[in-house]
Amino acid sequence: GENVEQHPSTLSVQEGDSAVIKCTYSDSASNYFPWYKQELGKGPQLIIDIRSNVGEKKDQRIAVTLNKTAKHFSLHITETQPEDSAVYFCAEGGGTSYGKLTFGQGTILTVHP
Amino acid sequence: DGGITQSPKYLFRKEGQNVTLSCEQNLNHDAMYWYRQDPGQGLRLIYYSQIVNDFQKGDIAEGYSVSREKKESFPLTVTSAQKNPTAFYLCASSMPAGPSTDTQYFGPGTRLTVL
Numbered sequence: 175g176e177n178v179e180q181h182p183s184t185l186s187v188q189e190g191d192s193a194v195i196k197c198t199y200s201d202s203a204s205n206y207f208p209w210y211k212q213e214l215g216k217g218p219q220l221i222i223d224i225r226s227n228v229g230e231k232k233d234q235r236i237a238v239t240l241n242k243t244a245k246h247f248s249l250h251i252t253e254t255q256p257e258d259s260a261v262y263f264c265a266e267g268g269g270t271s272y273g274k275l276t277f278g279q280g281t282i283l284t285v286h287p
Numbered sequence: 288d289g290g291i292t293q294s295p296k297y298l299f300r301k302e303g304q305n306v307t308l309s310c311e312q313n314l315n316h317d318a319m320y321w322y323r324q325d326p327g328q329g330l331r332l333i334y335y336s337q338i339v340n341d342f343q344k345g346d347i348a349e350g351y352s353v354s355r356e357k358k359e360s361f362p363l364t365v366t367s368a369q370k371n372p373t374a375f376y377l378c379a380s381s382m383p384a385g386p387s388t389d390t391q392y393f394g395p396g397t398r399l400t401v402l
Contacts, residue, residue, distance in 0.1 A: 217394050
């Protein structure tokens, strides 16, 4: 079945530094790749997503890049702030799993002031 | 105020009892999903429903049941057959656009603890 590997599992950075989280997937037919941010005790919130017809998408300090040939995609957060501290999940969908998303294991990001 | 609501936020249950978690959405979304989240792990799909009166098992459906009698509601029952039910349960909805997966929006979650 579909599988998503997410790395690293924990990431600690200083305020102002950049953070990068990477995910690899197995279903070559996948065409939708969202990223979610989850704060403690809350539901995940979509922060950015990308579809397979583009290679990069930016939204202020957040960007996502997609390499379909290598089957991996990454989340880039620049100028990190303490409020960016949370758990981040990648996911993949479309392809053979119509209507469903498969999630990575999550990355705990800590931004130190 | 549109969105997805889950109730209650915290739920305690004795072993051997069934319990039903509520999920309601007013986004007019066709599809709804239930996930389970355990500490330090990702989201695992329990059940999903693409349309009213229809639903499919996800990856970990054993010990759970659902119904989809109304578009806006997708309740999840955790039965006594679920061996390890203590977890954080998340409901989501989406408006699937043809054969491609569309964005899923999540509710605030229900934390179930079995005593």
